[in-house]
Amino acid sequence: MRFLLHGDETVIAxxxxxxxxxxxxxxxxxxxxxxxxxxxxxxxxxxxxxTSMWGAVEAxxxxxxVAAVSAGNTGALWTISRLILRMCADLERPALVASIPxxxxxxxxxxVGANIDxxxxxLVEFAIMGEAFHRAAHGVPKPTxxxxxxxxxxxxxHEEVREANRxxxxxxxxxxxxGFVEGDxxxxxxxxxVVTDGFTGNISMKAMEGAARFMNAELRAAFTxxxxxxxxxLLARPALRKFxxxxxxxxxxxxxxxxxxxxxxxxxxxxxxxxxxxxxxVDLARSDFSAEIERNMRRLPDAxxxxxxxxxxxxxxxxxxxxxxxxxxx
Amino acid sequence: MRFLLHGDETVIAxxxxxxxxxxxxxxxxxxxxxxxxxxxxxxxxxxxxxTSMWGAVEAxxxxxxVAAVSAGNTGALWTISRLILRMCADLERPALVASIPxxxxxxxxxxVGANIDxxxxxLVEFAIMGEAFHRAAHGVPKPTxxxxxxxxxxxxxHEEVREANRxxxxxxxxxxxxGFVEGDxxxxxxxxxVVTDGFTGNISMKAMEGAARFMNAELRAAFTxxxxxxxxxLLARPALRKFxxxxxxxxxxxxxxxxxxxxxxxxxxxxxxxxxxxxxxVDLARSDFSAEIERNMRRLPDAxxxxxxxxxxxxxxxxxxxxxxxxxxx
Numbered sequence: 001m002r003f004l005l006h007g008d009e010t011v012i013a014x015x016x017x018x019x020x021x022x023x024x025x026x027x028x029x030x031x032x033x034x035x036x037x038x039x040x041x042x043x044x045x046x047x048x049x050x051t052s053m054w055g056a057v058e059a060x061x062x063x064x065x066v067a068a069v070s071a072g073n074t075g076a077l078w079t080i081s082r083l084i085l086r087m088c089a090d091l092e093r094p095a096l097v098a099s100i101p102x103x104x105x106x107x108x109x110x111x112v113g114a115n116i117d118x119x120x121x122x123l124v125e126f127a128i129m130g131e132a133f134h135r136a137a138h139g140v141p142k143p144t145x146x147x148x149x150x151x152x153x154x155x156x157x158h159e160e161v162r163e164a165n166r167x168x169x170x171x172x173x174x175x176x177x178x179g180f181v182e183g184d185x186x187x188x189x190x191x192x193x194v195v196t197d198g199f200t201g202n203i204s205m206k207a208m209e210g211a212a213r214f215m216n217a218e219l220r221a222a223f224t225x226x227x228x229x230x231x232x233x234l235l236a237r238p239a240l241r242k243f244x245x246x247x248x249x250x251x252x253x254x255x256x257x258x259x260x261x262x263x264x265x266x267x268x269x270x271x272x273x274x275x276x277x278x279x280x281x282v283d284l285a286r287s288d289f290s291a292e293i294e295r296n297m298r299r300l301p302d303a304x305x306x307x308x309x310x311x312x313x314x315x316x317x318x319x320x321x322x323x324x325x326x327x328x329x330x
Numbered sequence: 331m332r333f334l335l336h337g338d339e340t341v342i343a344x345x346x347x348x349x350x351x352x353x354x355x356x357x358x359x360x361x362x363x364x365x366x367x368x369x370x371x372x373x374x375x376x377x378x379x380x381t382s383m384w385g386a387v388e389a390x391x392x393x394x395x396v397a398a399v400s401a402g403n404t405g406a407l408w409t410i411s412r413l414i415l416r417m418c419a420d421l422e423r424p425a426l427v428a429s430i431p432x433x434x435x436x437x438x439x440x441x442v443g444a445n446i447d448x449x450x451x452x453l454v455e456f457a458i459m460g461e462a463f464h465r466a467a468h469g470v471p472k473p474t475x476x477x478x479x480x481x482x483x484x485x486x487x488h489e490e491v492r493e494a495n496r497x498x499x500x501x502x503x504x505x506x507x508x509g510f511v512e513g514d515x516x517x518x519x520x521x522x523x524v525v526t527d528g529f530t531g532n533i534s535m536k537a538m539e540g541a542a543r544f545m546n547a548e549l550r551a552a553f554t555x556x557x558x559x560x561x562x563x564l565l566a567r568p569a570l571r572k573f574x575x576x577x578x579x580x581x582x583x584x585x586x587x588x589x590x591x592x593x594x595x596x597x598x599x600x601x602x603x604x605x606x607x608x609x610x611x612v613d614l615a616r617s618d619f620s621a622e623i624e625r626n627m628r629r630l631p632d633a634x635x636x637x638x639x640x641x642x643x644x645x646x647x648x649x650x651x652x653x654x655x656x657x658x659x660x
Contacts, residue, residue, distance in 0.1 A: 149533075150529055150532040158447065182533070182536050188540060196533070199480055199530065200530050200534075204530075204537040206512050207514065208538060208540075210538075211517050213514070219570075219573060229565065229566040232564070232566030235558050235559065236552065236559040239556065243551075
């Protein structure tokens with residue numbers, strides 16, 4: 001493995017001087033400027049050329065790198081990646097994935113990013129990309145896929161959600177689709193990949209993060225509420241540390257839907273977090289990820305074709321289809 | 331305070347025989363039948379007359395009771411209440427409130443129920459009802475209100491959300507509106523009342539519940555991972571019990587938007603939970619809750635009127651308005 005490091009040459013060289021082993025695998029690409037963390041995407045686009053972020057993404061387009069990794073400004077990385085690499089899907093913006101811990105492992109949850117208004121086609125695109133990502137990142141041969149919806153029968157979801165459900169159930173897209181799932185299925189691990197629009201995804205992911213943060217704070221308060229609980233805490237500490245590690249958010253996520261691999265590391269990434277982001281980029285680059293997405297994307301137009309009149313309950317808004325177990329006939 | 335108990339007379343009378351004090355405050359209204367927990371709302375509507383649930387709601391319409399409390403089938407309670415009491419707002423279904431614990435107290439979060447497709451008017455109606463509810467239930471004189479949206483500037487929410495934000499900011503509705511909030515503000519307590527559509531609300535509430543359940547399970551696993559952590563747990567147990575109580579969901583919620591007070595108790599409600607549901611109904615009935623909602627609802631048509639051309643940035647989809655602190659001029 002070899003690395004191109006984009007940034008200020010003197011700073012990078014000084015850092016590398018302490019790590020001669022790493023230095024042998026590195027080529028420095030000097031960049032005069034950087035994109036600031038608070039820069040607006042439009043601004044980043046105008047003055048992005050010549051920045052380290054721009055250089056890293058451009059190296060992917062030029063075939064000099066198989067993937068770009070950045071822990072910088074998310075909006076700028078989206079915008080620059082979209083301009084330089086172009087979208088392979090019909091999305092406004094790349095989809096952002098969250099990896100949520102569950103008792104079984106990890107749920108791939110998307111879009112938690114920026115695609116606010118999603119029609120059925122976009123939801124199916126998320127399903128295709130999320131499934132390929134989950135296989136590449138976690139080595140699951142045939143990940144299961146669910147579509148996020150509300151619970152009760154009477155009030156089954158938006159029209160887009162019902163239409164996407166119809167398309168996915170028909171089986172023209174090669175996915176192990178399991179039907180609708182609910183909000184609490186994300187952490188239950190009922191399916192490997194949970195698909196939703198960027199509005200619902202962003203809000204429910206932040207709601208979960210907030211709930212976890214609040215619980216941690218309350219837990220700390222409980223443990224420090226007296227001498228005896230504190231003693232209890234000290235005894236349980238090593239076990240609780242593992243608990244906290246398990247609960248901490250994953251440090252890296254791909255921007256899905258681009259012609260090329262771009263991984264976004266968490267803004268406050270530690271060295272270890274950044275190593276995980278690089279590992280994720282490597283896993284994706286070594287997998288069949290991009291080809292698999294392309295293959296299923298080509299099936300989309302046929303799958304989206306209007307159903308025969310007899311099948312049209314799902315698309316006329318009158319009734320929601322029942323959740324079908326995998327392989328059920330329509 | 332007096333109670334009408336609707337249900338099987340012999341069962342109720344047998345129960346009351348053990349509680350002579352309570353029996354003096356109770357009048358039994360015999361009902362031959364009950365709505366089953368798994369009955370579909372449409373079914374409940376057809377064969378609802380003569381059931382205990384129907385009788386309880388009807389007593390509110392007839393002025394015999396100031397509020398109805400039920401821990402039965404939610405969908406049936408919605409449907410029957412809507413038919414008998416009628417909606418005071420222009421909603422398809424009553425809005426359902428969740429009360430979420432925060433470091434400051436409780437966030438009133440709505441709609442977590444059944445209103446899936448919400449235009450700006452409905453979101454404003456939720457704000458009006460949620461604010462009046464929060465004051466009545468928690469004694470906060472002037473609750474603050476926020477509208478749930480995604481984070482980054484570039485991708486600020488659906489058109490309906492932006493339009494509702496405009497209406498609420500203009501100040502024609504008498505609310506302490508604080509602008510947009512994000513998913514993690516629900517448990518942070520940034521505002522007293524968080525407003526969203528029933529799709530996003532239902533999913534994000536269940537996502538939070540799932541996250542909390544998962545964390546509790548992992549915590550249990552950490553504590554039972556060996557002798558020493560278990561000893562730690564035993565020492566901290568009383569403090570952790572308080573933690574768990576604080577995290578447990580509230581046992582009752584009103585159905586908002588009806589001409590009359592209906593409180594839904596949790597399906598698995600204990601006696602204590604049910605007492606809390608009754609207390610909530612009493613608090614609402616004793617407050618100015620219904621009159622306050624009516625007053626603000628009358629302001630709605632004027633507030634919804636189209637803005638002047640110069641103000642129209644929010645409604646043409648071109649740009650999202652900035653979040654204004656309370657009292658800021660437009």
